[in-house]
Amino acid sequence: xxxxxxxxxxxxxxxxxxxxxxxxxxxxxxxxxxxxxxxxxxxxxxxxxxxxxxxxxxxxxxxxxxxxxxxxxxxxxxxxxxxxxxxxxxxxxxxxxxxxxxxxxxxxxxxxxxxxxxxxxxxxxxxxxxxxxxxxxxxxxxxxxxxxxxxxxxxxxxxxxxxxxxxxxxxxxxxxxxxxxxxxxxxxxxxxxxxxxxxxxxxxxxxxxxxxxxxxxxxxxxxxxxxxxxxxxxxxxxxxxxxxxxxxxxxxxxxxxxxxxxxxxxxxxxxxxxxxxxxxxxxxxxxxxxxxxxxxxxxxxxxxxxxxxxxxxxxxxxxxxxxxxxxxxxxxxxxxxxxxxxxxxxxxxxxxxxxxxxxxxxxxxxxxxxxxxxxxxxxxxxxxxxxxxxxxxxxxxxxxxxxxxxxxxxxxxxxxxxxxxxxxxxxxxxxxx
Ligand code: FAD
Numbered sequence: 409x410x411x412x413x414x415x416x417x418x419x420x421x422x423x424x425x426x427x428x429x430x431x432x433x434x435x436x437x438x439x440x441x442x443x444x445x446x447x448x449x450x451x452x453x454x455x456x457x458x459x460x461x462x463x464x465x466x467x468x469x470x471x472x473x474x475x476x477x478x479x480x481x482x483x484x485x486x487x488x489x490x491x492x493x494x495x496x497x498x499x500x501x502x503x504x505x506x507x508x509x510x511x512x513x514x515x516x517x518x519x520x521x522x523x524x525x526x527x528x529x530x531x532x533x534x535x536x537x538x539x540x541x542x543x544x545x546x547x548x549x550x551x552x553x554x555x556x557x558x559x560x561x562x563x564x565x566x567x568x569x570x571x572x573x574x575x576x577x578x579x580x581x582x583x584x585x586x587x588x589x590x591x592x593x594x595x596x597x598x599x600x601x602x603x604x605x606x607x608x609x610x611x612x613x614x615x616x617x618x619x620x621x622x623x624x625x626x627x628x629x630x631x632x633x634x635x636x637x638x639x640x641x642x643x644x645x646x647x648x649x650x651x652x653x654x655x656x657x658x659x660x661x662x663x664x665x666x667x668x669x670x671x672x673x674x675x676x677x678x679x680x681x682x683x684x685x686x687x688x689x690x691x692x693x694x695x696x697x698x699x700x701x702x703x704x705x706x707x708x709x710x711x712x713x714x715x716x717x718x719x720x721x722x723x724x725x726x727x728x729x730x731x732x733x734x735x736x737x738x739x740x741x742x743x744x745x746x747x748x749x750x751x752x753x754x755x756x757x758x759x760x761x762x763x764x765x766x767x768x769x770x771x772x773x774x775x776x777x778x779x780x781x782x783x784x785x786x787x788x789x790x791x792x793x794x795x796x797x798x799x800x801x802x803x804x805x806x807x808x809x810x811x812x813x814x815x816x817x818x819x820x821x822x823x824x825x826x827x828x829x830x831x832x833x834x835x836x837x838x839x840x841x
Pocket of ligand 1 (some may be wrong): 459629636659661662665721723725726729747749754758759760762
């Protein structure tokens with residue numbers, strides 16, 4: 409059983425199939441050299457991943473098994489372990505990224521029966537196709553209708569017992585590469601994910617529709633990194649939250665982006681609709697945006713949240729992305745990379761599709777510019793979000809916190825906060841909301 413982004417024992421189709429298939433199972437995770445050498449390997453996700461592996465190993469041990477952790481080229485490691493243990497079959501979660509497809513092709517070269525099971529999304533990419541023709545849904549609403557109508561199979565229980573083959577010697581896992589992460593990163597692991605899901609279902613879920621856009625409220629589930637690494641099953645999250653349609657709709661957005669990225673493997677660097685937007689080179693503006701120094705409080709507060717927590721509120725992601733691409737006119741690929749470098753939940757389909765959508769190159773044919781000031785007035789009217797992340801502005805109350813440049817000159821001089829990079833009222837004068 410080769411774990412990848414399904415680091416759990418509950419409702420894990422690959423693990424379930426492996427246990428049903430043979431008397432012995434060897435649970436394996438490989439720190440993949442190709443991923444470790446690439447841009448996806450950043451401290452926040454490496455940290456979340458190693459905590460999740462530790463948790464998985466504890467759970468597998470409690471079931472009589474273990475987790476064999478190696479570092480190297482995945483197919484080579486899998487081949488070596490199979491040869492040593494006499495394994496004849498290999499089970500893995502089906503994944504649709506370019507890298508995952510190459511990995512699966514390499515695994516299929518081994519003298520093993522390879523089974524790739526679904527499990528990373530509620531509905532696997534490619535399962536739903538529009539009746540009007542075409543290999544995928546390009547528009548969300550019909551996808552959502554089709555997605556909602558898919559019959560849901562029962563969830564799979566965790567295995568009662570895992571039996572290792574005899575002679576598998578004790579393992580010294582390689583040191584996880586985990587320094588330099590955000591100080592307030594949420595902890596990883598299936599136990600933690602299940603605790604968070606249970607607390608969300610009995611706590612925040614009922615108010616989700618009312619509170620999810622309130623920046624200071626923390627009215628969203630924060631389950632995204634658990635879904636990213638499969639420490640929670642997306643089907644189980646759906647099962648537990650099915651009473652709240654606004655929430656399950658978000659899970660459908662996630663699947664929608666996965667089917668889009670499966671069909672457009674270039675989504676993270678090529679415009680989905682080319683030739684629609686002219687970006688300009690502005691390294692100073694980009695640096696100010698990344699470094700929380702634009703002088704526009706709602707933008708800088710969001711960046712500080714990202715650096716401190718490895719997470720940014722969805723509404724703040726939308727406002728900052730719109731600001732970078734549509735107000736500063738900086739190429740969305742720069743913003744995508746910055747989010748990729750910091751987000752614990754950062755993945756290619758959701759990061760790229762959302763960036764393209766906000767920038768105007770994505771699947772929304774009529775994107776609008778979000779005015780940072782109007783958004784701030786709607787979603788942080790008392791300035792609490794800005795005060796939390798920019799304490800240097802606490803002397804400015806309510807909406808004044810969003811316009812420090814309008815403060816009395818004597819007060820302004822004491823604030824130690826930069827002047828705005830551009831006139832933030834500018835997008836308000838254009839067509840915006
Ligand atoms: P909740 O509101 O509690 O939603 C529940 C779950 O639904 C989330 O955990 C997530 O899996 C899914 N979801 C929610 N909103 C979206 C959405 N717009 N698109 C797809 N799935 C969604 N999400 C990622 O998981 N990874 C990313 O790399 C990522 N990059 C983004 C970049 C930009 C520019 C924007 C605007 C959004 C991005 N999102 C990304 C989507 C969204 O912001 C996060 O999923 C959400 O903020 C996670 O917080 P939560 O778990 O509390 O969400």
